Amino acid sequence: MPRKSSQLPDGAPNTEGAPASGGVVAVDRALMLLKAFQEGDSSLTLADFAARTQQYKSTVLRLLASLQHFGFVQRNDDGRYRLGPEVARLARLYTGSFSLEPLVMPVLRDLVDRTRESAAFHVRQGDQRLCLYRIDSPQPIRDHIRAGDLLPLDRGAGGRVILAFEGARGEVYDQIRRDKVLALKGDREDGVAGVSAPVFGDQGQLLGALTLTLPTQRFQAEFKKVVRQAAEQLSQRLKA
Structure with missing residues (x-):
């Protein structure tokens, strides 16, 4: 007993x-x-x-x-x-979130200020991706993903960017690796567009994907350049 x-x-x-x-x-x-x-x-x-x-x-x-x-x-x-190893993985996410937040959040705020669309930072979590940080668009019509939500890896710009830089094969992933940015419309959800670019750490390892999401009717081609530049800026900050 x-x-x-x-x-x-x-x-x-x-x-x-x-x-x-x-x-x-x-x-x-x-x-x-x-x-x-x-x-x-x-x-x-x-x-x-x-x-x-x-x-x-x-x-x-x-x-x-x-x-x-x-x-x-x-x-x-x-x-x-x-x-087991899952405890170590969660510990890495936990400690990593504190070290990344002061660097990631200002970049997200700047993206939202420049585009008036929602910006997020995604990391891989098993067979899915985790929305680790998120700032909503000030506009009333937007997607309603929240920080802490899990999303598919094989649908949506953020997930496909993560897969590309983890070695996924195929023409679309080869293109992502060349361009270092991806824009998609309706891939994860009808009516939602996403623009995403990879963020790398000080050893050149993929840390996650910086992603802009918006209704497809508000998509602008220039967002690809804006998101890629923001991701490159964040990568440089993380290497400093």
Whole structure:
């Protein structure tokens, strides 16, 4: 039987408690397993998880199976569990967002001021792209993507730019790599146009895509030059 919280081993985090208001109990329990890892832990046993979270071993085993499926934990040959690569990926996104924000946001604001259209910065997240930063157009008719939304990689200018500079094959991607900018109409959604250009880091690695989105009837050919110049400016700032 799981022990009471007063019997937690010395130094173990007290992760027991009521589920989050409006939350899902199973999700709370799974996250408790991740929080069970402490400084200096390279791996934990099933018994360690059960003791530190006050959950039955049978429950812990099922939750670990789900966490393992999504890459949050990995199971060693000896049956112990360690943190998985998905944790590291999220940590990189988290820390990277703080270092990028002071540089990306002024460029987005300038794009919106110059074009009066919506500007965003997209990064790859698995098989999708994440809208990491976004500033809306001041005009009432616009698309309504928000920062934090996930969008397809294989549709829309931002997604196709990311794919191109990650090595996607095909004539369209070859053209994107040559031009370093892409304009599309109705590719992700009917009535929406997008103009996107790649942003690179100090080692020449792709960081993401700087994208302007607008109703197709407001598209202007000059936006391609404006977006490409903004992306090049941001890349230079990131290399400084």
